[in-house]
Amino acid sequence: MPSTTDPRTRRLSRAGHDSSVDSAHGGARDHAPATARPASAREGVDPGDGTVRLVDADGVRHPDATYDAWVEDVDHAALLRLYEDMVVVRRIDTEATALQRQGHLALWPPLLGQEAAQIGSARALDVDDFVFSSYREHGVAHVRGIAGADLLRVWRGVTGAGWDPHEARMAPMQVIIGAQALHAVGYAVGILADQETDERGEAPGSGATAGAAPTEAVISYFGDGATSQGDVAEAFTFASTWTAPVVFFCQNNQWAISEPVSLQSKVPLVERARGFGMPGVRVDGNDVLAVLAVTRQALHRARTGGGPTFIEAVTYRRGPHTTADDPTRYRTSAEIEHWEARDPVDRIAAHLRAEGALDDDGEARVQAAADAVAAELRAGVTSIADPSWPDVFADVYAEPHAELDAERDAYARYLDGFETSEGGGR
Amino acid sequence: MTTQTMTLAQGLNAGLRQALRDDDHVVLLGEDIGALGGVFRVTDGLQREFGPRRVVDTPLAESGILGTAIGMAYRGYRSVVEIQFDGFVYVAFDQIVSQVAKMHARTRGKVPMPLTIRIPVAGGIGAAEHHSESPEAYFVHTAGLRVVSVSNPQDASTVLRQAIACDDPVIFFEPKRLYHVKGEVDPAVDLADAPPMSAAHVVRPGRDVTVATWGSHVATGIDAAEAYDGASIEVIDLRSLSPWDADAVTESVRRTGRLVVVHEGPRQAGVGAEICATVTERCFEHLEAPPVRITGHDVPYPPAKLEGHHVPDLDRVCFAVDQVLGRVPLDVPTVSAAVRSGGEMAA
Ligand SMILES: Cc1ncc(C[n+]2csc(CCOP(=O)(O)OP(=O)(O)O)c2C)c(N)n1
Numbered sequence A: 001m002p003s004t005t006d007p008r009t010r011r012l013s014r015a016g017h018d019s020s021v022d023s024a025h026g027g028a029r030d031h032a033p034a035t036a037r038p039a040s041a042r043e044g045v046d047p048g049d050g051t052v053r054l055v056d057a058d059g060v061r062h063p064d065a066t067y068d069a070w071v072e073d074v075d076h077a078a079l080l081r082l083y084e085d086m087v088v089v090r091r092i093d094t095e096a097t098a099l100q101r102q103g104h105l106a107l108w109p110p111l112l113g114q115e116a117a118q119i120g121s122a123r124a125l126d127v128d129d130f131v132f133s134s135y136r137e138h139g140v141a142h143v144r145g146i147a148g149a150d151l152l153r154v155w156r157g158v159t160g161a162g163w164d165p166h167e168a169r170m171a172p173m174q175v176i177i178g179a180q181a182l183h184a185v186g187y188a189v190g191i192l193a194d195q196e197t198d199e200r201g202e203a204p205g206s207g208a209t210a211g212a213a214p215t216e217a218v219i220s221y222f223g224d225g226a227t228s229q230g231d232v233a234e235a236f237t238f239a240s241t242w243t244a245p246v247v248f249f250c251q252n253n254q255w256a257i258s259e260p261v262s263l264q265s266k267v268p269l270v271e272r273a274r275g276f277g278m279p280g281v282r283v284d285g286n287d288v289l290a291v292l293a294v295t296r297q298a299l300h301r302a303r304t305g306g307g308p309t310f311i312e313a314v315t316y317r318r319g320p321h322t323t324a325d326d327p328t329r330y331r332t333s334a335e336i337e338h339w340e341a342r343d344p345v346d347r348i349a350a351h352l353r354a355e356g357a358l359d360d361d362g363e364a365r366v367q368a369a370a371d372a373v374a375a376e377l378r379a380g381v382t383s384i385a386d387p388s389w390p391d392v393f394a395d396v397y398a399e400p401h402a403e404l405d406a407e408r409d410a411y412a413r414y415l416d417g418f419e420t421s422e423g424g425g426r
Numbered sequence B: 001m002t003t004q005t006m007t008l009a010q011g012l013n014a015g016l017r018q019a020l021r022d023d024d025h026v027v028l029l030g031e032d033i034g035a036l037g038g039v040f041r042v043t044d045g046l047q048r049e050f051g052p053r054r055v056v057d058t059p060l061a062e063s064g065i066l067g068t069a070i071g072m073a074y075r076g077y078r079s080v081v082e083i084q085f086d087g088f089v090y091v092a093f094d095q096i097v098s099q100v101a102k103m104h105a106r107t108r109g110k111v112p113m114p115l116t117i118r119i120p121v122a123g124g125i126g127a128a129e130h131h132s133e134s135p136e137a138y139f140v141h142t143a144g145l146r147v148v149s150v151s152n153p154q155d156a157s158t159v160l161r162q163a164i165a166c167d168d169p170v171i172f173f174e175p176k177r178l179y180h181v182k183g184e185v186d187p188a189v190d191l192a193d194a195p196p197m198s199a200a201h202v203v204r205p206g207r208d209v210t211v212a213t214w215g216s217h218v219a220t221g222i223d224a225a226e227a228y229d230g231a232s233i234e235v236i237d238l239r240s241l242s243p244w245d246a247d248a249v250t251e252s253v254r255r256t257g258r259l260v261v262v263h264e265g266p267r268q269a270g271v272g273a274e275i276c277a278t279v280t281e282r283c284f285e286h287l288e289a290p291p292v293r294i295t296g297h298d299v300p301y302p303p304a305k306l307e308g309h310h311v312p313d314l315d316r317v318c319f320a321v322d323q324v325l326g327r328v329p330l331d332v333p334t335v336s337a338a339v340r341s342g343g344e345m346a347a
């Protein structure tokens, strides 16, 4: 059986992939508008007055000369699906927070407020694109098809990875701030290397045409705080000088635990891009349509040889950093109210209602669907089996390791002792 | 002397406050140590009291924190760095190992590095990945660093002040499991009268077996000593791992003839290996049994639901005591002959 870890096998499978699966969400394939200019490294460098926004906080759609073309296929039905996605992941988040409070999870980092940034970007991805995220991208994981128990396994403390990264095309969540940005670049470099191999004709059956631009791309998610890490700066350098097909998607949610973004940067984060020689774009991270547009553009650039893009999605973390955090120590309720007025879900609902595409019944139907997902999540958590002691020793190495095997055997004998010496000794 | 009941975290807070008062060149650097007071509240209220120039929220970059602390040391500042969790210190490892540790020797003593690097350490708290590690061996292995680990609120306060006053860089481990443990603390102990930072303490005298440990497992050792029937167990809190108080341990083992070392970090090349080797060299003729180590396994720290099978506990320490007393056969992990001759590769 072909290994899923062999990139060439994947490429073959991609060739046979049914593209309707993801186009159903209006985010399929490479959505270059017919009128798109050839990808240029200059595009998006200067964000002008700043932020790309297509739907404002009141739900009003504003025309945009550059970005309308990137979402011209997004009709009411597609927008409704994006709306439903956001309602569902918000509901997942609420349920997981409750599960943590009730002792079913050890910890949970809420995404409340960041739904549009995650859904808009994740729905821009092709199924074969690969995601390297932090720990907060539950919305992205949901879009990748990771459901129920798999989403919660790690947070319940039973395993280090809730899903098979190759199957989901998404690496396990990353806790070490910024580390995943480099992993994404490496994966993207692998795509380039595959392409060169194909061009030399060394990978028969890969299906790629010689000289074709890469068709896969990589996206890396990280926070505003992460931009201070050396790993992230190194990722920018490597991606830029190697023209790697990667998108750096930074959710600037204004806070890194208790530290405001002003502690990480004196200028808008998007300005970092210029110094590394890549396009940067600042987008209203609470506008799902704008996020979809800028991410599609960046992915298109990556796929067509234009190299990396840095996206700063301006949003807000309305919940605590994690369920262990107490944000009242470092921020005001006025600030939270300010951002509640810019809610990503409400604005799309308002827009759809104004367009006559959403009514009370429609909202109720979406809410019911979200409740069903939440119920599935709750059922999933109780179905997660506890790991057993041999798992402590499992998978540490790919090949047998004599000392560790001996250590495991000694521990097994020690545990056996409890069964044979009941009531003895101490 | 006036004492107050404090948690270990409050003892650390009191130690930091005293150090900030005693020396205006002491500064605190770290992530979330200001308004939040650190994720464990160890720096609670200190920024309010001493201002943001002395209690500094840094950008989110551990290598950056350590690197700038080095530059500040050139200017005569004593930085006390908070690493938020053990698993994040590796991001700063290069600055610590290649720069902090070597600077004094490199400059022939002209540039001391009086840094204190505070690291919440070890597990047993049901935390996520990278939040439960015991990385002490890396630092003990690095010449130029001193390494200490506290086990009670008084030491938390006093040893922290000693570490800050010390002209060498000190890796200061704070066992997370103990942050809420309470004890009596005199926050203003005269450091001139305090026992040296590097001295071990016999926390429970005994005749038959020496248990040497540190940090959160001092409590495990005491529990075992109290629970164990039919033998008298001496428990030593090493307190300092580099240097470690070999005299105190060998003196004890000469009396008891038996040694158990308990630590949570992995076994291979762990600090216990050094202790067992030294004791064997120095006390060979006094030993009634080979020294036994109870440690974390040689695995990445397991997910929370499995940590009970990883972290040394009362039962495992009692089992080791059984072993050195000859009550159960010595059963240390042994690599089979077949494996040693390469059989594993064929399998
Ligand atoms: C190397 C490292 N240092 C510190 C931490 C502790 N920590 C976890 S999340 C976090 C803040 C991250 O902020 P940001 O990058 O903005 O992401 P957000 O949590 O806002 O999504 C910190 C400091 C860590 N996980 N890894």
Ligand SMILES: [Mg+2]
Pocket: A223, A224, A225, A251, A252, A253, A254, A255, A256, A257
């Ligand atoms: Mg943030």
